[in-house]
Amino acid sequence: MALMDFIKKQFIDIIQWTEDDGETMAWRFPMAEFEIQHGASLTVRESQMAVFVNEGVVADVFGPGMYKLTTQTLPVLTYLKNWDKLFESPFKSDVYFFSTRQKIDRKWGTPNPVTIRDKEFGMVRLRAFGIYAFHLVDPKAFHTTISGTLDSYGAEQLEGQLRNTLVGHISDIFGESGVAFIDMASNQVEFGNALRAKMEPMFQSYGLALDSLNVQNISLPEELQAMLDKRIGVNIMGGMQAYTQFQTAEAIPLAAANEGGLAGLGAGVGVGFGVGQQVAASMAQSLNPAAAAPAAVAPAPTPAAAVAADEIVATIEKLHGLVGKGMLSQAEFDAKKAELLKKLG
Numbered sequence: 001m002a003l004m005d006f007i008k009k010q011f012i013d014i015i016q017w018t019e020d021d022g023e024t025m026a027w028r029f030p031m032a033e034f035e036i037q038h039g040a041s042l043t044v045r046e047s048q049m050a051v052f053v054n055e056g057v058v059a060d061v062f063g064p065g066m067y068k069l070t071t072q073t074l075p076v077l078t079y080l081k082n083w084d085k086l087f088e089s090p091f092k093s094d095v096y097f098f099s100t101r102q103k104i105d106r107k108w109g110t111p112n113p114v115t116i117r118d119k120e121f122g123m124v125r126l127r128a129f130g131i132y133a134f135h136l137v138d139p140k141a142f143h144t145t146i147s148g149t150l151d152s153y154g155a156e157q158l159e160g161q162l163r164n165t166l167v168g169h170i171s172d173i174f175g176e177s178g179v180a181f182i183d184m185a186s187n188q189v190e191f192g193n194a195l196r197a198k199m200e201p202m203f204q205s206y207g208l209a210l211d212s213l214n215v216q217n218i219s220l221p222e223e224l225q226a227m228l229d230k231r232i233g234v235n236i237m238g239g240m241q242a243y244t245q246f247q248t249a250e251a252i253p254l255a256a257a258n259e260g261g262l263a264g265l266g267a268g269v270g271v272g273f274g275v276g277q278q279v280a281a282s283m284a285q286s287l288n289p290a291a292a293a294p295a296a297v298a299p300a301p302t303p304a305a306a307v308a309a310d311e312i313v314a315t316i317e318k319l320h321g322l323v324g325k326g327m328l329s330q331a332e333f334d335a336k337k338a339e340l341l342k343k344l345g
């Protein structure tokens with residue numbers, strides 16, 4: 001009885017693969033020293049393909065279905081084995097199963113910023129990341145180029161190659177697109193499509209199909225993003241001149257809070273009321289561009305009369321506006337107002 005059990009174990013009459021995870025892409029049926037029985041049953045489930053390999057040469061390929069292994073169902077193997085008539089004895093052959101299930105939500109990204117040439121900013125470094133999906137379509141190509149004679153081969157073993165090659169094409173695609181980085185956010189779909197077209201030939205050479213590739217984000221490193229944000233802020237304010245005027249207005253309440261008040265601000269920048277007048281004029285222009293143009297200063301015989309009366313009145317009005325905005329205290333305004341009124345003589 002033990003001898004009969006041993007003999008039965010030498011022959012295989014059912015060949016199938018029940019996948020135990022979603023990552024295995026290729027799996028070799030355990031043959032050991034067994035032989036395949038003539039008329040054995042081969043079951044290939046949906047989302048699977050099976051390949052018979054004879055002495056290192058890929059023979060017959062099977063899609064989903066149930067097959068009875070004969071010379072009719074194994075025409076290539078029959079030719080390689082030189083079976084000129086129906087075979088009735090067991091035979092040896094390596095059998096590999098392949099999963100054709102789609103591998104989804106595969107993440108890609110730049111581990112380090114990629115240097116690219118931007119038509120607006122010049123040389124910049126950017127980061128990008130997204131997801132892609134693929135599945136196996138040609139088991140013969142996958143077997144001969146990737147998995148080979150391994151007992152099993154998982155998707156995670158291949159992802160490093162796919163991801164690094166994908167990232168390597170980013171700078172090429174960016175340069176070929178001709179789209180400035182600042183406009184890339186609104187062109188991520190087109191960028192992803194171009195990157196996918198660039199990658200498809202490599203996937204095909206591996207026996208794979210690249211089903212989708214999405215770019216989820218394109219960004220600059222933090223230090224470059226901070227510089228870009230500042231530039232955007234300057235442009236929103238109307239350019240560098242307006243930005244300088246805004247900074248001047250922002251400095252006035254800080255100077256007023258320190259010893260010496262507004263006079264201290266004027267003394268720190270220059271000497272005399274003329275510098276203080278420039279500060280006030282810059283502040284006035286940033287708050288009310290319509291009143292930005294300074295009135296003509298009539299010539300006077302003494303420095304004390306160098307400031308025209310209408311300009312002094314305009315300055316007092318602007319300073320009063322700062323009181324309403326909480327940027328100057330009433331006491332500081334009163335002191336500055338008295339000082340300016342003295343200039344009117």
